[in-house]
Amino acid sequence: MTPSAAPRRPVLLLLSGSRRVVDKALGLGLDVVHLQAPTMADASLDPLCLRSVRTDLLDVPGVVAVARALHEEFGFAGVCSNHEPACAAAEAVALDLGLTAPGTGVAALLRDKARTHEVLDKSPALRSPWARLTGPEDALRVAGEAGWPLILKPVDGSASLGVLKVDGPQDLDDAWQRVQDTLRNGHRYHEVLPVTGYLVEPFAAGEEFSVETFSRGGSHDVRAVVRKLVGGSFVETGHLVPADLDAGRRRAVVDRVVAFLDHVGLSEGPAHTEVIVGEAGVHLVESHARTGGDEIPALLTLVTGRDMEADMLAHACGLPLPAASPPLGAAAVKRYLLADRAGRVAAVDGAAEAAALPGVHSVRIWTGPGDTVRPATASWERLGEIVAVGPDTGAAAAAAERACRAITLRMEEQ
Secondary structure, X not given: OOOXXXXXXXXXXXXXXXXXXXXXXXXXXXXXXXXXXXXXXXXXXXXXXXXXXXXXXXXXXXXXHHHHHHHHHHOOOEEEOOOHHHHHHHHHHHHHHOOOOOOOOHHHHHHOHHHHHHHHOOOOOOOOOOEEOOOHHHHHHHHHHHOOOEXXXXXXXXXXXXXXXXXXXXXXXXXXXXXXXHHOOOOOOOOOOOXXXXXXXXXXXXXXEEEXXXXXXXXXXXXXXXXXXXXXXXXXXXXXXXXXXXXXXXXXXXXXHHHHHHHHOOOOEEEXXXXXXXXXXXXXXXXXXXXXXXXXXXXXXXXXXXXXXXXXHHHHOOOOOOOOOOOOOOEEEEEEEOOOOOEEEEEEEOHHHHHOOOOEEEEEEOOOOOOEEOOOOOHHHOOEEEEEEEOOHHHHHHHHHHHHHHOEEEEOOO
């Protein structure tokens, strides 16, 4: 008698996944077909996948055509991505193949911050002044309506790249020149994160937060409100989970984000929505149909026991969400290491001592002797990170601060 074949594992089409995400998919009992951008491909992932294909993930019709052909061979149970440049293509493939999608074009909408503003303009409760930035006169028009300062930012940017604050008309010519420089796409990741345009909006003063949600059938589960620490160039320098907000302000934040998700039509899977809370209330900054960057999902797992990335993979393929693990602490804090001046690194001292301090969960250093560093103007120019846990946000933040002080970045003498 011929033995029966083993049951086939569901196949996930993953766009631009990291090793961490691929491993989680395999751990859920999924097989993976992987699409990667040629300029960011990781060949070490190829042996883990049924098939690895290099393709331009920004070419959405091209990705859909590739996915159709692969679907004929593998019969995908789901498709997803948590990498910003690939989210629109992943949603388009899901819609084309009749699989679970964040919405009907919502990932592409959120990718384009100008289009997001156009949709919000239809809601008196959610709209705010803005304009596409084609020249200094657009900024002057918004300032005439809302006042100074202003924020200039890419319509399709990421990692805080190219975000500028303009305090008054005297700074506008210099800011416009910097905008044009960014539009020339000379930055490190220009091939996968090209900047194609800018918008202008009022600067919102206040404290910055992100809201991490997971939606099913249009119902939004708020997994956490996270406080963001932000540096002078709008680069995120840390995250605190949960945010130290009183119940009233937390409710105002959550209500506004849920209203926003409903308005734009995000109904399935993770979302990462950024807001600023100040005297004027809750200001919507931007949102993404994916898990938060900076490995925010790992911080949430430490505190809640739930894994947003694993949930994303399971939900995309129609599987039950995996069980939660025991939380490690009631709060978790991440702090980034930054250079305070440009130069070449001679040594990084104190990392082992920092890792041994009470409350410190992990220390990772990404720079070393001989590297050229500078004060960060984008997220990829940060030099390392510290994660700490504690019984509350204050205790975790204090542990992270002690670890930061224990690490010294020594620079070569000029």
